[in-house]
Amino acid sequence: MNTGTSSLAPASVGGAGLLLWVAVPYACLAVFVAGHVWRYRQDQFGWTSRTSQLLEHRWLRWGSPLFHLGTFMVIAGHVVGLAVPASWTRAVGVDEHLYHAAAVWAGSAAGAAMVAGLGMLCARRLLTRRIRLGTDRSDKVLFPLLSLTVLLGIWATAAHNVLGGGYDYRETVSVWFRGLFALSPRPEAIADAPLLFRLHALSACLLFAAWPFTRLVHVWSAPVGYLVRPYLVYRRRTPAPAAPCRTRSRSRS
């Protein structure tokens, strides 16, 4: 796959390229979607952040907000970097230089916060015995995979865009990423990207595949509705057993 030419013809990637940059991403995406549907219907009871603050709060006090805020910024950065074509940002007057500077500065801050936070969260998982014993199988997949993805991403950015001469992933990785969702895969676009970017993309695919089976499902339950609902919640037993036996994902699993 490293032998691809600069031509963007689909034929230019081999079988390995197709597997890695088309089959694997789509498979992971399928697992991501199907997994969420399945889990939401089957396991409302397990759908939680699985808070561990009760058992350990000193690391969490700093680690969790740092990690989460860093993550939100990083996600925002990815949305801009991956989903928005460079031509669009240019169209609103953000030239390549400005974009690059913003990405490097904001990205560094976000990345640093995320890495520091995640480091603390991992540290408490490893060092606090109570937390370690409460770490289940899904956590044992999630934390390494999440850390790997984050580290690869940071490393790629640092190596190429902060210390290195600058690499414009918006012309390659982003094209591939958007191709996936446009249903016209462009595996050749990423096939030549530097190794760190490719590894980062792959581990991210795996993270998305693992997502529905871990505590990360709590992300979709971000309680924004709380801002507008009435304070006092009454519930009434339904007056008649209208259809108690139909599967309702809300009230039963």
Added chain:
Amino acid sequence: MRVLAQIAMVMNLDKCIGCHTCSVTCKQTWTNRTGVEYAWFNNVETKPGIGFPRRYEDQERWRGGWTLDRRGRLMLRSGGRVRRLLSLFSNPHLPALEDYYEPVTYDYDNLLSAPAGPDLPVARPRSVLTGRPTAITWGANWEDGLGGAPEHAGGDPNLSGEWAEKVRFEFEQTFLFHLPRLCEHCLNPACVSACPSGAMYKRAEDGIVLVDQDRCRGWRMCVTACPYKKVYVNHATGKAEKCTFCFPRIEAGQPTVCSETCVGRLRYLGLLLYDADRVGEAAATPDEQDLLDAQRGVFLDPRDPDVIAVARESGIPGDWLEAARRSPVYDLVARYRVALPLHPEYRTLPMVWYVPPLSPVLDAVGAAGGDQDDPDHVFAAVTRLRIPLEYLASLFTAGDTDVVGGVLMKLTALRSYMRAVSLGDAADEADGTALRAVGLDDAEARDLHRLLAVAKYTDRYVVPAAHKEDAAALTAVESGCPVESAGGLSGAGPSAGGRVSLGMPTLRRTSPEGHA
């Protein structure tokens, strides 16, 4: 007027012997599971004392309950909605496990498997959380019977300022009582209002406050918001759990487990009708000391024809209204007004009320050389002995000593009157002056005495069963289809993958070194 019914509780504190039977039977029923080892839906604490979790009454620290904002509107003490969402990632006011205590088990196996030797084998304590040997340094009622009081009593948040100093050195000779506590199933529950995912709710039919285990997402804001600290995080499931008021039993017309097993027979269960439209207004009463009256004002007289008519209209069944008329709770709370709410100043409008204990005052009278049976001596003590009175007032009336004093005088008058009656004086010969002074007549005195002293099981627990026609729907709402889980008990709460019907943790702690 929107009439709702609530199943409420009253406890007569003079009768509590602090045996903890209620706590233990409750634990065996609800919290003998991984993840809630440390939780006590019902706990009994010594007062004065630090409480469980430690200093939970210190709302400056824990931010439980409601306050009024500058414009006099109700506001959760832990902050507004945006503030709450911003503190999701780490809740700054969540008690740590150390504020409860480290749950332990014992090396029981060692008792059997230790090799023969000169010493008796012992069962050493081990932390349930780490599996490691641990020293037991705190518990749910560590200072039981004022044990360690000189060291700890100053930690009671109800004792503040110079008063604390005074009490600290005197109260050991003065008074002590036990305070059994469970979720108050408040009319204005702070826990419900703080739940970001809307998983907590108050049942319209019987007022029981529950956590929907399927909708709780583990944001743990309810724990902070509850000023009584009666929501607990299950650290294995990552979800909130709380006292359920034994709703499966209540629905079947049975008393809660803590009531059923109470050794002192001091608990009463019954319905209260209340006007849901007036809850918010009552909770926002400007002066804390008016909250008691405001809350009483929300309760409706079950004999009032208007109330009955509206209640019937809003679907409260006839046998429930009948039960409301026989409710011992209504009598103690609203008719004789001898029961008081715990910490009304938290503004949650709690629904477990207490007949304050007379014993601290009687003890003080005795210690001062007075006659405990002479109402004049007791009355004098009630007005003069500031310490027990102010302490009780800080628990039950937001500091208003007149109200607590009034209740204690009522109990004293009742006590001496009934003493005279049962020692053989004919009722009309017994001196009724003291009785009249507290606003009771002979018939009322006998009725109140019957209720407080001799009431039988069926008089103490007037619990109407949930309606059969609702029952199927109820089970469906709480635990999924009753048919699908046929054969199994489709009990309360969560069901994982349609298999588990009680809140069983998904995480099974692999018992470290075979213990846990």
